[in-house]
Amino acid sequence: MYESKQISSLQNPLIKKIGVLQDKSRERKKSGLFVLEGLRELQLAVKGNYTLDTIVYQGDLISKDVLFDSLDASLPRPNIIAISKEIYAKLAYRKTTEGLLAVAHSKPHALNELVLPSKNPLVLIAEAPEKPGNIGALLRTADAAGLDAVIIANPKSDLYNPNIIRSSVGCVFTNNIAIGSTSEIISYIKDKNIHCYCAALTASKNYTEVDFTTPSAIVVGTEATGLSQEWLATSEQNIIIPMMGEIDSMNVSVSAAILIFEAKRQRGFSS
Known part of the structure; x- marks a missing residue:
C-alpha cells in the first residue's frame, strides 16, 4: 500500500524544485528529471515505463485511491505527497486538471x-x-x-x-x-x-x-x-x-x- 506525506508551505524545497523543473530546460537536462501534470498524462507515463520519482496531489481534486490505482506496483514506488490548494494553484499549468503533478525521470532518446x-x-x-x-x-x-x-x-x-x-x-x-x-x-x-x-x-x-x-x-x-x-x-x-x-x-x-x-x-x- 502506498502512503502519503503532506506539504503545506510554498517554501518547501521540493515545491521550489518542481517550479524550477517546469521553468528551466537547463535544470531538466542537468537533473534528468521533468514534471508532468494530469491523471491521463500520469497513466500514459506509467504505460510508457517511465520511472516516477515523486507525485504531489491535491486531495480535494483527486482521491488517493484513484491516484494509487493509476500506478504500477511492479515499478519502483514514487514518493506520494499531499499538497495544499495554495501550492497546487501555484504549480499547476492547467487549473482544470485532476489535481496532480509528478516528477519523473526522462529517457535518453538516443x-x-x-x-x-x-x-x-x-x-x-x-x-x-x-x-x-x-x-x-x-x-x-x-x-x-x-x-x-x-x-x-x-x-x-x-x-x-x-x-x-x-x-x-x-x-x-x-x-x-x-x-x-x-x-x-x-x-x-x-x-x-x-x-x-x-x-x-x-x-x-x-x-x-x-x-x-x-x-x-x-x-x-x-x-x-x-x-x-x-x-x-x-x-x-x-x-x-x-x-x-x-x-x-x-x-x-x-x-x-x-x-x-x-x-x-x-x-x-x-x-
Missing part, C-alpha cells in the same frame, strides 16, 4: 538505440521544430496513426518542456522517439533502407501519387524555412499537398497528419 518494431516501418521525421504546440500535435498524430517512430532532427526545444507534454496530451510518453542531427538521421535511414519523402514546394509530386507501402520516412520542416538542403538532396521524391486557396502552406502538424494518414490508407491502416 538515435543509435532506436528500435523499429516493424520490418516495413513508417516513420515521421521533423527537422528543427520550434513551437512546443506543433511538436505536441505531431506526437498526437503519430500516436493516433501508430507510427513506428518519430525522429526529431536538430530540436529547438527539449522534449520534456511542459508545453510539449501538455499539447501532446501525454503522447510524448507513448511514441517511439529518437533525437539526432540531420546528418545522423540521414545515415540511420539509409542504413535501414528506408525511403525518404520530403514535404517541399519544389520538384514535388502530389502526395497521393507516391507509394508509401514500402519502408518510408515522411520528412517535414518548419513553416518559416522548410527543410534544409541536406534533406532535399537526400529525398527520393519531394511531395506536396495541393492548395486550393491563396496560401502555399499549412501548419506543419496539419500537413504531417494528411501525409501520414495517406500512407496509412495505402497500407490498409495496418502497422
Whole structure:
C-alpha cells in the first residue's frame, strides 16, 4: 500500500524544485528529471515505463485511491505527497486538471538505440521544430496513426518542456522517439533502407501519387524555412499537398497528419 506525506508551505524545497523543473530546460537536462501534470498524462507515463520519482496531489481534486490505482506496483514506488490548494494553484499549468503533478525521470532518446518494431516501418521525421504546440500535435498524430517512430532532427526545444507534454496530451510518453542531427538521421535511414519523402514546394509530386507501402520516412520542416538542403538532396521524391486557396502552406502538424494518414490508407491502416 502506498502512503502519503503532506506539504503545506510554498517554501518547501521540493515545491521550489518542481517550479524550477517546469521553468528551466537547463535544470531538466542537468537533473534528468521533468514534471508532468494530469491523471491521463500520469497513466500514459506509467504505460510508457517511465520511472516516477515523486507525485504531489491535491486531495480535494483527486482521491488517493484513484491516484494509487493509476500506478504500477511492479515499478519502483514514487514518493506520494499531499499538497495544499495554495501550492497546487501555484504549480499547476492547467487549473482544470485532476489535481496532480509528478516528477519523473526522462529517457535518453538516443538515435543509435532506436528500435523499429516493424520490418516495413513508417516513420515521421521533423527537422528543427520550434513551437512546443506543433511538436505536441505531431506526437498526437503519430500516436493516433501508430507510427513506428518519430525522429526529431536538430530540436529547438527539449522534449520534456511542459508545453510539449501538455499539447501532446501525454503522447510524448507513448511514441517511439529518437533525437539526432540531420546528418545522423540521414545515415540511420539509409542504413535501414528506408525511403525518404520530403514535404517541399519544389520538384514535388502530389502526395497521393507516391507509394508509401514500402519502408518510408515522411520528412517535414518548419513553416518559416522548410527543410534544409541536406534533406532535399537526400529525398527520393519531394511531395506536396495541393492548395486550393491563396496560401502555399499549412501548419506543419496539419500537413504531417494528411501525409501520414495517406500512407496509412495505402497500407490498409495496418502497422
